[in-house]
Amino acid sequence: MKHLRSIAEIGPGAVARLLDLTDHMVEINLRPNPKVPALRGRTVCNLFFEDSTRTRLSFETAARRLSADVMTFAVKESSVNKGESLRDTVETIAAMGVDAIVIRHRSSGVPWQVSAWTNASIVNGGDGWHAHPTQALLDAYTVRQALGRTGGFDGLQVAVVGDIRHSRVARSVTEVFQVLGADVTLVAPATLLPPATDVPCTDDLDALVGKVDVLYLLRMQRERMSEALVPDLREYSARFGLTPARAARLQEHALVMHPGPMNRGVEIQVDPAELPGAVITQQVTNGVAVRMAVLFDLLGSGSHDDMESTA
Amino acid sequence: MIDATGERSCTVVVRDGVVAELRADDDAADADDDTVLDATGCVVAPGFVDLHAHLREPGHEEAETVETGSRAAALGGYTAVVAMPNTDPAQDHRGVVDLVRGLGRRAGLCEVLPAGCITVGRAGTALAPYAELVDAGVRIFTDDGTGVQDPLLMRRAMEYSLGLDMVLAQHCEVARLTTGAVMHEGRCCSELGLPGWPALAEELMVHRDIELARLTGARIHLLHLSTARSVELVRRAKDDGLAVSAEAAPHHFSLTEEELRGYDAVFKVNPPLRTVADVEAIRAGLADGTIDAIATDHAPHPAEAKERPLDDAPPGMLGLETALGVALAHLDMALSDIVGALSWRPAAIAGVADRHGGPIVAGAPANLTVFDPAEEWQVRPAAMASRSRNTPYVGRPLRGRVRHTILHGDVVVMEGVAQR
Incomplete structure (x- = not known):
């Protein structure tokens, strides 16, 4: 799976796989130290053009529990309107070297537009009226x-x-x-x-x-x-x-x-x-585990060995 | 050779800006002729007339200028183009109209016919000075980009236009029904989570203006029809003998709402791409003459504008360089009827039949186009003459390509290359 932009796009097989993977993540989250090295060295950028404390925190927590580095870029719409275009913002972030961009935007379709401008995996964190x-x-x-x-x-x-x-x-x-x-x-x-x-x-x-x-x-x-x-x-x-x-x-x-x-x-x-x-x-609790499963599926090695606890 | 009088084979001799003589087919070129254009396998036709192009100058030169738009037009076989008045400042007074016409003359690639506004500043509140603009040579008046919402104002516009040599051209869209709309309202927008643009918003205004024309006796033209019901309303109005004409854009008889599935704003256009049934109705309307003309609605936008989120990106697509290729690839009509819809029928609506679209006979102004009706080709955005690149036809087979265009006897396009 390269991107998670909509359920329709990934189909039944990927849905079943992600739900099975979530079982492992739930188990990790129950450990005393709920952190694994699976995505060590990977960088996930949360790019939020629309306020959403819940979803943003859930993605940040998920990425950290997998040991990914996390950047969060919350863009006030007014400042974007004044200057930088969506494309420039995305290309700037991509140039810093990110493996996945979690994007939320008030306009439907933005995750599809963005995936044309970067090689990073795109995770749709909610686009307009369209998909979440x-x-x-x-x-x-x-x-x-x-x-x-x-x-x-x-x-x-x-x-x-x-x-x-x-x-x-x-x-x-x-x-x-x-x-x-x-x-x-x-x-x-x-x-x-x-x-x-x-x-x-x-x-x-x-x-x-x-x-x-x-x-x-x-x-x-x-x-x-x-x-x-x-x-x-x-x-x-x-x-x-x-x-x-x-x-x-x-x-x-x-x-x-x-x-x-x-x-x-x-x-x-x-x-x-x-x-x-x-x-x-x-x-809400399962939200963290599901997002861990998604990030692991997109960026991980595929090996469950990576899900052993960190020392 | 194809014109309104029929089809025949001959050699056309142009001298001093007019058609000098028609030689029998087997006569070779004369030694006195200084330019000989090969038209083997091609159609020689009166130059095309576009009723609907946005040349963007003054005000939006980053998207297009009169010169670049004129070059695109000439390459598309056009010898006359109606320039829409949504410039900045708008074409609602003589100064801007004269400016645009002059820029067209200076470019010298096609005749640029500025349209006037129906209302001052296209704001929908006060009538523009029609008589002054008619005096300045304006024949088509429109607030294109928006429809005139106020029915009383539209009634007054029609009444006031009665004694003047002009036509009111309406962009049919009831704005209250399309607030925030991005694409056709239906199954596709429901799935894509995009605000819908109901067909009704167009049809209500088509109906209103037909009834106002019935009431006032004014002559009206309906821009870029896109729905099956709109075509049916116009068909009935014509049956009733009303002075109503209509146009359709190539994208409305070749593309559907399905194109939006990739969320590419190049396919966002006003009115929007509609359903297969609507596309078929537009084709049928052109075939039976209900729709008089093919008009491009050429609407250049810079790449960065089309890279904005779909709800924020401006509507519109390029059309001048591809209209013939789309028409011949998608319309199941006699070649002479397609040429008529591109040439003499719009020429009559634009009030330029004295110099464009007329029969090719000795003494006629030499505004001509020569095209190969069989050439299959694909558009290359980087090679387009327009300053913008927002063509929806990348990767799609087109059929029919302009080889030469002659304006007032000058060869402005030769072998598919603009000469100035």
Whole structure:
């Protein structure tokens, strides 16, 4: 694998391989000294054109646990607009000698543009509304772990709820669950659905909530109100939020997931701590392990010997 | 030889800027002739007329100048080019119009016909001085790049244009429906996570302006149609006898939204590349004459602009040097109909039929192009005459290539090489 830019691009084989590799990384993370020499001498640059403390910290932690050198370049958009072009920024960083660039950008497609300008591996840390493949992998891993589904997700019923149209998480999560064999339904009013899709869609959460194995809630952004996409947060929450009544109808084993940061009282009106199926914290924990697996797959020797603890 | 009167074989003799005589085919060149152009296997046609080119000067000379754009035009077989008014300053008053026309004369590669603006500064609020600009030789008025959003203002523009020798050319796009749009709204944009550009945004304004033309009796021209419904609306308007003409760009009958899958901003264009069904409808519209003209929408941009993220990159692609090659490769139409859509039909819309696109007969102005309709070729960006390189046709087979172009009797392109 040269790049990780989208789930669709790497296909089912690579998804399965990365999830298996994540098992090893989880094991490493449980050690007293969770650090291995696997990527010693390799340099990973986090190039973030959009604020994201969580994803950035997760990638930094992952790279450090594999002993890679880490550079972080957080670019305020205003300074880029004033001067240096995207291409110049990327070529400057590449000239310092980096093996992988983790890039996040508010515009869809930037990881593809960037890979034409450097030989470094490109990891998509989120591009516009388009893709967020490491989020999808950590979500798939979390489901596999929580439900013990190592053999794929055949027959698994997944509902992704919320602002699908503007969500890179929704696109990547849908792809990864489908690749693994799950049945995905998108739940949103038509204003928040993509203009055209083959994935089944509904605006009736109540019809689904008692049947799903995974309820995946997306973050609802306040600016959507001013764009006349939904009337107000109260109505959104009433139709598409996880209310106590809906939570009571969830199957016993059903998982509740959220990519964070959560709007409490909007997407979710119950305390996740009181929801037995909520795996939101596990998602964050697994994020580090999945990103370790991705970096190891892209930059590592392929030898598991490199995953012995450092002295 | 192909012109509006038909096809025949002969030798064309040009003297003092006009067609002097037509010799029977087997007459060899005369000893008195000082330049002999080989046209074996080629078509001699009236020079092409582009209704829609962005020459970028004044204001954006880093992308194109009148001279480099004129050279691209001549190499593409054009003897006249309508220069879009979204310059800086805009072509909304006589000073800029005269400047652009003069730059075209100085370049001497094709006749540059500046378009005027519909509204002052293309701002959509006040009418530009049409009569003053008509006096300065302007025949086409447009705010191209944006449509005139205000229906009342557009009605007034049509009413005011009635007594003047001019045509209003609309860029059909309801801006409220395309805020932030990057590509056609449909399956592809949904997958790529890019904001969609609904076909409806174009069709609503096509419909509005057809109805305003019906109401006012004004003559209108619709720029770069890109959707099947737009073509159907124009077809019906023509059936109703309205004075409506329309054009389509080569990329809208040769490329689809699928091209955006690689996230290359070279394929970002306004209006956007659409679906296979739309491409077929544009071809059908050209074939049955609903769409009068092939117009390039030649829109040069420097490489660094097209390297910006897709939502930030400017729309537009080069067209002047490839239009014929794309048309012959992608249109299933009689050769004379394709030449008509490139030459005499746009010449009539641009109001230059007295000197461009007319029948090749003794006494006619010698604005001619000679092209090989069978030559297969591929575009090489580095070899293009345009100052920019944003052609979408790299690696794609084109058919039909211009060999010579003659402007007012001067050979400005000989054997595919610009002479100035």
